[in-house]
Amino acid sequence: MSSEPSRKLTIYDLAKLAKSSPSTVSAVLNGTWQRRRISRKLARRILDLAEREGYSTNMQARALRRDRSGILGMILPLYDNRYFSSIAQIFEAEARRRGIFTIVSCTNRDPDQEREAARMMLAYRVEHLICTGATNPDAIAEMCSAAGIASLNLDLPGTAAPSVISANREGARRLTDALLDRLEARKIDAARVLFIGGRAEDHNTRERIEGFRQARERRDLATKPTDIVPCDYAAEKAQAALEAYVGREGRLPAAMFVNSTISLEGIVRWLRLGGHDMNDIIMGCFDWDPLAAAFHPRLIMMRQDVSTMIARLFDWIDTPPEDPTMRLEVMPEIIGNSAAAPGRG
Amino acid sequence: MSSEPSRKLTIYDLAKLAKSSPSTVSAVLNGTWQRRRISRKLARRILDLAEREGYSTNMQARALRRDRSGILGMILPLYDNRYFSSIAQIFEAEARRRGIFTIVSCTNRDPDQEREAARMMLAYRVEHLICTGATNPDAIAEMCSAAGIASLNLDLPGTAAPSVISANREGARRLTDALLDRLEARKIDAARVLFIGGRAEDHNTRERIEGFRQARERRDLATKPTDIVPCDYAAEKAQAALEAYVGREGRLPAAMFVNSTISLEGIVRWLRLGGHDMNDIIMGCFDWDPLAAAFHPRLIMMRQDVSTMIARLFDWIDTPPEDPTMRLEVMPEIIGNSAAAPGRG
DNA sequence: TATGAATGCGCAATCGGTTGTGCAACTATT
DNA sequence: AATAGTTGCACAACCGATTGCGCATTCATA
CATH class of the missing domain: 3.40.50.2300 (Response regulator)
Structure with missing residues (x-):
C-alpha cells in the first residue's frame, strides 16, 4: 500500500509514473489493450502499477465519455x-x-x-x-x-x-381451490369464504379476484359482492375490514383468501385480539413469508417465483422483446398444501 | 411535450435555442444564477425552455466537473x-x-x-x-x-x-429481565433459560450475551456455557441447535432469548414440528417483526430504534465527529411486555 | 536494398457540465 | 464630461476517461 494520495489517482498520474500515455493506460485498464496493440509487457507493468497505487476508475468520467x-x-x-x-x-x-x-x-x-x-x-x-x-x-x-x-x-x-408478472389469476384459482378442498374435507359450508386485502384498482388484485370467482364458479358456488373486500394492503385496513365483515355477518368467515402478508398481519392481529383460534378458520395468503409459515403451518401460501421472474427480466434486458406490450406470466408455487393438511401434523 | 429528441438535450442545445451561452444556461439550471448576476428575465426564459424541452441534467458530467x-x-x-x-x-x-x-x-x-x-x-x-x-x-x-x-x-x-449502534448490552439486560420476571410470575425455576442465535465473533452478539449474563448475575443466577448457543443467524442453524440442546437436557428450556427474527423462524418451526405449545415456553427476541408479534402476542421483542439511529447518522454526515472512533448507542424499545402479560390477554 | 505490412504507442478531440475571469453597457457620482 | 461602480453575460479552461487517427519502428518479402 503506497502512502495516502492527497488527490485521487487518474490515468494521467499513472501515465507519468509508467512513462507512458493516458490513452495507453486507459486501454490497458479497460481491457481494450489487445485491440489497440499494446504489448503484453507494457500492459502488465501498467496493471501492476495501478494495483500497487490503488487506482480506481472514475465511473463518472467513463460514463460521460461512453455515454453509458x-x-x-x-x-x-x-x-x-x-x-x-x-x-x-x-x-x-x-x-x-x-x-x-x-x-x-x-x-x-x-x-x-x-x-x-x-x-x-x-x-x-x-x-x-x-x-x-x-x-x-x-x-x-x-x-x-x-x-x-x-x-x-x-x-x-x-x-x-414489456411486463413480467405472476400468473395471478391462475394462482388465485389454485389457492382458492386449496381452500375449498379443505372446507370440503372438513365438511364445512363453503358459502362464507372471504377475499380480503389489496386494491381494487390494481391489476393483480383484480386478477386474483377473478381467479377466486372462477374457482368458486366451477364448483357452482355463488360469490356475493360482500365476500370480496379489496380494502387496500395496510394491516390496519384489513383489520378494520374483517371487523366490519364479522359485524355484518354475525360470525367469522369459514375461510379467507388474504391478498398479501401485510394484510395477513392485520387479520392475524384481529383474530388474536378477539381470542379466536387460528385453526378454526382456513386461511390462504397470496404471498409467502417463512416466519408466518413457521408460526402457522396450516396456512396455505402462494410463493411468487421471484428467481424466474428476474431471470426473464434479464433475458429482456439482454435482448429487448420486439413487442413493447409483451406480457409474461410466471406461475407462483403453492406452499403448505400437503396432503396431510386436513389432519393435525 | 416536444417531439422525441434523437439525442439527449444538453445545455449547449438549450443555449442555442435560448440564444444564450452554455455557462449562463448552466448557472440558471443549477440555481447559481443570482450569484452570477443573470437577469431574472433571462433565467425565467431558460427555465421555461428547459421545462418545455424536457431537459435533464447529466449527473455524470456534473459529478465529474464538481468532483462530487x-x-x-x-x-x-x-x-x-x-x-x-x-x-x-x-x-x-x-x-x-x-x-x-x-x-x-x-x-x-x-x-x-x-x-x-x-x-x-x-x-x-x-x-x-x-x-x-x-x-x-x-x-x-x-x-x-x-x-x-x-x-x-x-x-x-x-x-x-464512527459507529451508530443499538445499546445491545443494556437492551439484552432488559429483555432478559423481562423473561426472568415472567418466570418468577409463573413460579418457574429460572435455571433453564437458553440464549440462542447470532455469531460469537460479532460485537452485537457478544454484547447481548454479556447483558444476558449480567441480568442473571444480578439475580444470583448462574449461567452455564451450554445455556449460550451463538449458532449463527440462519434458521436451520437455530433449529439444529435447539434440537441438540433439548437432546442434551432432556426437555425444553423454560425460556429463550432468541437473538434475531431469522433464528426465531427456526425455533418456531422446530417447536411446531415437535408439536409443542408455544405458550409453554417464554420467549424473547432481540429484534422486531410485526407479523411475529401478531402471531405470538406473548413474545417479547426488542425493537431497535432505526429512526433515531438514522437521524444520528445524518447528524454525522452533516458534521463529521472529530473523533473517528466515536461510538453512539441508541436504546431499543421493548415490545409486548405489558403488565397484563403473565395472564391470558 | 527497397517495399509493404504489421506492431506499438501517443496525440488530441470529445463527452456535458462548472466556474474563474473579463469585457461591454449602463448607472451613479463628482 | 470624466470616472467609478454596477449589472449582465460570454469565453475558455477544466474534470477524467475514451477513441479515431497517425506516426515511428520492426519485420517479412521480393
Whole structure:
C-alpha cells in the first residue's frame, strides 16, 4: 500500500509514473489493450502499477465519455416484505454476477415519489429502468421512452413497456381451490369464504379476484359482492375490514383468501385480539413469508417465483422483446398444501 | 411535450435555442444564477425552455466537473428482515428529503462481497459510505480512508470509523429481565433459560450475551456455557441447535432469548414440528417483526430504534465527529411486555 | 536494398457540465 | 464630461476517461 494520495489517482498520474500515455493506460485498464496493440509487457507493468497505487476508475468520467452509465435502475414500493425484498436481493445478485451496478429506490406506492425517483434515475442515465409494482407504470414508461431509455415492468403490468408478472389469476384459482378442498374435507359450508386485502384498482388484485370467482364458479358456488373486500394492503385496513365483515355477518368467515402478508398481519392481529383460534378458520395468503409459515403451518401460501421472474427480466434486458406490450406470466408455487393438511401434523 | 429528441438535450442545445451561452444556461439550471448576476428575465426564459424541452441534467458530467457525485452509499447484509429493510427505507427517505441520491447494495454477510461493493461505490465516488452490519467494518473503513472518503458504521461498530449502534448490552439486560420476571410470575425455576442465535465473533452478539449474563448475575443466577448457543443467524442453524440442546437436557428450556427474527423462524418451526405449545415456553427476541408479534402476542421483542439511529447518522454526515472512533448507542424499545402479560390477554 | 505490412504507442478531440475571469453597457457620482 | 461602480453575460479552461487517427519502428518479402 503506497502512502495516502492527497488527490485521487487518474490515468494521467499513472501515465507519468509508467512513462507512458493516458490513452495507453486507459486501454490497458479497460481491457481494450489487445485491440489497440499494446504489448503484453507494457500492459502488465501498467496493471501492476495501478494495483500497487490503488487506482480506481472514475465511473463518472467513463460514463460521460461512453455515454453509458453501466447502471441498472429499479423502483420498488417497499422493502419490508419477503416478496419485494427478495426481488431487490435477487435483482442485485444477478446484476452483480454480470458486473452491472444497480440502483434501487423505494417509492412507497406513491405516484409522485415514483416519478421523482424515475427522474433521478434518468438523470443518472441508467441503462434500463425496472419498474416494480408501480401505481402507474405507464407514466414511468413514457418518461423513459421520452428520455430514450428502455423500461420494463415487474409485478404489476403496464401497456407501454414489456411486463413480467405472476400468473395471478391462475394462482388465485389454485389457492382458492386449496381452500375449498379443505372446507370440503372438513365438511364445512363453503358459502362464507372471504377475499380480503389489496386494491381494487390494481391489476393483480383484480386478477386474483377473478381467479377466486372462477374457482368458486366451477364448483357452482355463488360469490356475493360482500365476500370480496379489496380494502387496500395496510394491516390496519384489513383489520378494520374483517371487523366490519364479522359485524355484518354475525360470525367469522369459514375461510379467507388474504391478498398479501401485510394484510395477513392485520387479520392475524384481529383474530388474536378477539381470542379466536387460528385453526378454526382456513386461511390462504397470496404471498409467502417463512416466519408466518413457521408460526402457522396450516396456512396455505402462494410463493411468487421471484428467481424466474428476474431471470426473464434479464433475458429482456439482454435482448429487448420486439413487442413493447409483451406480457409474461410466471406461475407462483403453492406452499403448505400437503396432503396431510386436513389432519393435525 | 416536444417531439422525441434523437439525442439527449444538453445545455449547449438549450443555449442555442435560448440564444444564450452554455455557462449562463448552466448557472440558471443549477440555481447559481443570482450569484452570477443573470437577469431574472433571462433565467425565467431558460427555465421555461428547459421545462418545455424536457431537459435533464447529466449527473455524470456534473459529478465529474464538481468532483462530487451527490450520492450516498450504503452496504447492507440483507433486505429480508424488518430491521434491515427499515434501515434501507428510512435511510432512503431521509436522503430523499435532503435531495441526496442513495445507492444501497446488499452483500449477504460475505466479506468478499462487502469489499467488492465498497470498491464499486468508491469508483462511483459516493460522498459517504455507510457500512451496515458488516462482517469486517474496519476493512471497508480503510478502503474508504485510502480513497479519501468518509465512512460510517451502522449496527455493527468498527474502530476505524464512527459507529451508530443499538445499546445491545443494556437492551439484552432488559429483555432478559423481562423473561426472568415472567418466570418468577409463573413460579418457574429460572435455571433453564437458553440464549440462542447470532455469531460469537460479532460485537452485537457478544454484547447481548454479556447483558444476558449480567441480568442473571444480578439475580444470583448462574449461567452455564451450554445455556449460550451463538449458532449463527440462519434458521436451520437455530433449529439444529435447539434440537441438540433439548437432546442434551432432556426437555425444553423454560425460556429463550432468541437473538434475531431469522433464528426465531427456526425455533418456531422446530417447536411446531415437535408439536409443542408455544405458550409453554417464554420467549424473547432481540429484534422486531410485526407479523411475529401478531402471531405470538406473548413474545417479547426488542425493537431497535432505526429512526433515531438514522437521524444520528445524518447528524454525522452533516458534521463529521472529530473523533473517528466515536461510538453512539441508541436504546431499543421493548415490545409486548405489558403488565397484563403473565395472564391470558 | 527497397517495399509493404504489421506492431506499438501517443496525440488530441470529445463527452456535458462548472466556474474563474473579463469585457461591454449602463448607472451613479463628482 | 470624466470616472467609478454596477449589472449582465460570454469565453475558455477544466474534470477524467475514451477513441479515431497517425506516426515511428520492426519485420517479412521480393
